Amino acid sequence: MFSNLSAGALGLSLDHTTAIELAATHGFGGVDPDLGHLRGLGSEAAAAEHGAAVRERGLEWGMAGLPIGLDAPAAEFREALVELPEALALLRAAGVTRVGTWIRPMHEELDHRQNWRLHLGRLSLVAEILDDAGLRLGLEYIGPKTLWSTERFPFVHSLREARELIAETGAGNVGLILDSYHWYTAGEGAADLAGLTDAEIISVDINDARSDRERDEQQDLDRRLPYDTGVIDLEGFMGAVHAAGYGGPVKVEPFLAELAEQPVDEVLADISRRLDRAIG
Structure with missing residues (x-):
């Protein structure tokens, strides 16, 4: 695996050329x-x-954002779907292999079953288009109860649910974005990560949490380095990531x-x- 600079995840306003340097x-x-x-760049x-x-600078590509909202x-x-192949062609030409997005963990109108069917259908469609372009898709589940409990119907907010959704798509190019903060706030431990393989992990984020809040009081956008x-x-978390044989990017996303x-x-x-x- 390799350390990855994601300026946006750090809240730094760096242009792309500067970030590379x-x-x-x-x-x-x-x-x-x-x-x-x-x-x-134009072509x-x-x-x-x-x-x-x-x-040539000795850098690998991390992960690009998926330019389409699964819950849009x-x-x-439909409009974003039409534009997707052009975006993927540019990413593929540059040598990018990973794109990612997050699963909104609640909905005001769609119950769990309805939201599951929506995501499953859209994920399957998007995954097929990505696969044609040679790209893998990472999905990030969002763990804090202070977020998923804010609307009428909670949705996917745990590792187990995310893996089930991915498995149901049947797509071989869809995996997980593992974030230590969401892993912790979902009440998960190293044992929950046991058995994961490199093929199931697209990207890894590491963060710490505030010490003056209980787990269910933690806020999604208020983290620590x-x-x-x-x-x-983090030792248990990264130990499990090592055990999976993961070889991709690891970044910090603290929202500080x-x-x-x-x-x-x-x-x-x-x-x-x-x-x-x-x-x-």
Whole structure:
């Protein structure tokens, strides 16, 4: 596995070129691709040249965001579906192999069964299009009770449910985005990760949690940097990721606004050290 710089996940407003330079400078193994930047290059050939230049810097691609919302209104979903092949062609040309999205863990109108059927149908369709482009899709379940309990019908918010949804699609290119924060807030432990394989994991995020809140009081967008509080068992989490034989990107996604107020080189040096510790 490799340490991955995801500037957006850190709350840093870095343009793509700067992010690449800083990732190489601070010893990251990879950097997230930027679909907007690839589109601005104007062609698949230019995207391929860009991907080659990134690899020449000793960097691998992390994960791109899926440019379509699985729970979007029908008309919006259809429109995005039409535009999806063009976006995937650019990502493929650049050498990107992973895209990801999150599962909204509740709904005000659709009950669990209705929402499951919606996601299953859309996931199966999107996965087939991605597979044709040689891309894998990561799904992130969202664990905090303070989020999934805010609307009438809770939806997928645990590892077990996410794996069941993925299995039901029958798609071989769909897997998990494992986030230590969601794993912790879902009440899961290392035993729940036992038996996972590299093929089932698309990307990994690590974070810590506030020490002054109980698990069910934790807020999705109020996290701590890895190893800051020790609330989350990162040794157990990463031990299971190692045992799975995972070889992909690992990033930090803390949603800490104060990071953007600090010197960027200091922030990235610190994040790089924390990732190196996690990866071992």
